[in-house]
Amino acid sequence: MKFIYLCIMFALVPFLVSCGQDEFNSDNSIPIVPTVEGNLKDAPFDFGMAVNINTLKTNATYRQTIIDNTTRVTGENAMKMNTISLGQGRYDFSDGDYLVDFAQQNGLKVHGHTLLWYKHTPDWLKNYQGDSAAFVGIMKQYIYDVVGHYKGKVASWDVINEVINDKGEVYTTDGTKENIWMKKIGINYIALAFQFAHEADPDALLFYNEYGHEYSAQRRMGVNNLVKDLKAKGVPIDGVGLQMHTNTLRATSDIRNAIVMIAASTKVKVHVSELDVSVNSDSKIKDSDVTDSLKTVVFNNQQIWYREVSKAMNDLPVDQRYGITFWGVCDTNTSVATKPDWPLVFDANYQRKPAYQGLLQGFKVKY
Ligand code: XIL
Secondary structure (H helix, E strand, O other), rough: OOOHHHHHHHHHHHHHHHOOOOOOOOOOOOOOOOOOOHHHHOOOEEEEEOHHHHHHOHHHHHHHHHHOOOOEEEEEEOOOHHHEEEEEEEEEEHHHHHHHHHHHEEEOOOEEEEEEEEEHHOOOHHOOOHHHHHHHHHHHHHHHHHHOOOOOOOOEEEEEOEOOOOOOOOOOOOOOOOOOOHHHHOOHHHHHHHHHHHHHHHOOOEEEOOOOOOHHHHHHHHHHHHHEEEEEEEEOOOEEEEEEEEOOOOHHHHHHHHHHHHHHHOOOEEEEEEEEEEOOOOOOOOOOHHHHHHHHHHHHHHHHHHHHHHHHHHHOOHEEEEEEOOOEHHHHHHHOOOOOOOOOOEEEOOEEEEEHHHHHHHHHOOO
């Protein structure tokens, strides 16, 4: 009996091996990757989620999904300037503090997003009258007070968000992107902001955060040049955030290249900071088309994109893997996709989608 069993096993070996990592789909491009068990918490880098504070307070399943699957959280809006800053020297830290308490209770790290972003400038500041020195003073006080408030509690900050234009330059004037700091202080505000954040908390890791690396060589070069320029000037910058609000029309090779190239050229830490993968970015799927079988097809396809992001992160040198943050928790919390769409890793019922398996494969399977 044992002999027969062994014969069957040996006869199966070539078949089993052919199901392994060298096997490719019929179009010869997408590798067939074995299914693996696991949790994102076990990854060799952090997985995080952007958190909406109201949902965190009111939805126990949302809360538990974060606790059960991540090692880091980011406030979706809780730590933006227009949330925190009520006026010069006046603050509302309640949402940020709630997030930090939640993180501490559950052993999660906190990534702060974002100190300065033209889009979330509070009205009082837009209307403020003052010269360049006055604005440097306001900026310094704001960064000192906020980073100081969270010293030792927020491990890393996006210091500056989105200052590269589509030509790959740091824009100084742009009609659609009124940036009060750029206008009043000039381009040097970027270096100053990093300097002030470092002075306020020398242990916090400091990031520049930007979108578009995966689809625009100009934007990628712009970030690359900015980071290198800051480093050359001795500015304390530790990493770069690639927002990666992406979709299944993008070539996965472009996504991989964006991650590995910026790591290779800048040598700083790389954070995929706002990941979501839209499956209907061209709006071809109408509400009336949506069926369970269609969702199965698009979810399985979406898995490939999530897997490639995870694999690219895993392929970086260990000290450059800052990890991957999803911009939301489940498909109903997304704020960036048009509907119908299912861009995140958990479905509307907080169940793991194939994307989750893809992420596990990205760091667990060699293919
Ligand atoms: C978005 C939030 O998700 C929305 O709730 C808010 O209304 C606008 O900002 N890039 C960023 C994020 O850096 O802060 C943005 O978040 C999404 C795009």
